[in-house]
Amino acid sequence: MTILLQQLVLGVLIGGLYGLAAAGLSLIFGVMKVLNVAHGELIMLGGYGAFWLFALGGVDPFLALVLVIPAALVGGAILYWGLFGWVVRYHEETRVKNSLLIGFGLGLALHALAVQLWTADERSVTTAYGGNVLSVAGISIPVVRLLSLVVAFALIGGLHLLLARWRWGRAIRATADDWEAALMTGIDVRRAYLLAFALGTGLAGAAGTLVSVGYSVSPSIGLEWTLKALIVVVLAGLGSMLGTFVGGLVLGVAEACSAMAFGGPYREVVGLVIFFIVLVARPQGIFAK
């Protein structure tokens, strides 16, 4: 029983990061109809940002968020101007197709670049409090992972407020609903795209920072995180950031259950099962409006 609870707790803890990783991807996809499959590589870069800030400057990883997120926002804007802004000229189906291809190429290039710059070694940020563990009723909870979950939830909540209250947040949501109607009401749709893409990339940077604390980063983690984010996006559906977060938790718990039922090596298989069930039973996702 304790083992079961322990696994479930660990599942929830990593699930929060799945949710955060998926939120950025979901925002970009929902607004621009552009699916950036290099999202995981952006997470990986964010992780390296936090790692080097800690290794060279001694910056605490949770403080590093204040630097990594703005850097990722700028990086996102550059990617939008240089690559993904080009595909929004096309109609929706071509947009999706071209963005998939561009993201795939970009992801491999970033992976190769990271191997060149930082070698293929696994790195992680080990702070002084990194080994601290909270014990509750025989279940141990790593403090940094718990803190990461809280930060992830706070970021998603902040994004939710931003989209609900901020002038441009509303413009982003209007663009996501119907860009032609948004254009007619005088919204600068291109700017809404740019903002959504930058925000999504900023979230990837934040997710990467948290991954580098509780887990580890290496050049090859990119596609794995893209995979998790994609499954959460399919599971949760588009349109609700909080729903996406819950979707992440569901995937984390489902993986933990799968690992216990069929053994650790098979924990990933559940992602494919979820994908299949959602597509057959509720293709718009659980939380889609």
Place this chain on the structure above:
Amino acid sequence: MSARVLGPAVVIVAGLALVPWFVRRDDVLNFLFLVLLFITLAQSWNVIAGYAGQVNLGHAAFFGLGALVTRTLWIAGTPVLLGMLAGAAVAVGFALIIGWAAFRLRGAYFAIGTLALAEICRITVGNVLAEISTLPQTTIAAYRLAHRYWLALALAALSVMAVALLAGSRLGLGMQAVREDEDAAAATGVGALRLKLIALVLSTALAGLAGGAFAYYHISFYPSHLFSPQWTFDAVLMTFIGGVGTLYGPILGAIFYVFFKEYLAIRWVDFHLLIFGALFVAIVLLLPGGLVEGMRKLRGLAEAAALIPDRRRPRPEHR
């Protein structure tokens, strides 16, 4: 395929089949094997993405499943061709599960499903079969490179012929109609779901066979390597370099890619993936038709500039 093309094609394949008798150098045969394997792989991706218009980002899954099944059965004593057929059947089986779920919907679902299948296969196979797969000593002693070469040649010829027959057929035209506009195609009575599934079966069967040939060829590899995203990227990149949705594109792309890759591997070992990634993105954005379209454009330009006298059309009068 018209007789005008069929004649030269037969001559080329027959000529290539004679190569092992005249060329004794293993490096040349290995190189040609790779080109032929990659023609099959690229052509198989071309069927689903180029003709039916469905982007598959997990082609490695079908290559890998074909390879893994073939290798396992072959080492256990099954004749290799039978093993390859079984491998292709398994690849098609998985493809149908993903395709059945994803093709009824539009958008990115198929790409997500295939990507998920490939990554989950890679991670799970890496966990379960962590040990390197090496051929037994007796098999290595009896290893003949020429057999692998002929197998790859046969597969490349098969895949090119399949696409050539498909391109002009009712089936292939239907697929292209679905690619261009699924609603319009459906409105004219084209069964989009059925055509997409047929394209997927053909595509993944060829990918599974290519995987089987690789399992028969390569002496030792980690099973998870068979599912590496690199295989998908190779197929996608070669098809795009040559020209997606054309018969000759994947052939040109594969030849260009293998040559260029070997060249880069000698000069800049570490940077070739970076260069290819950038090249690929540039092609998608700037020259989506690849070399085939590029050559057509160049010829068009040349004709317009009257550098090539066009006999069919009188030259414009000078004013």
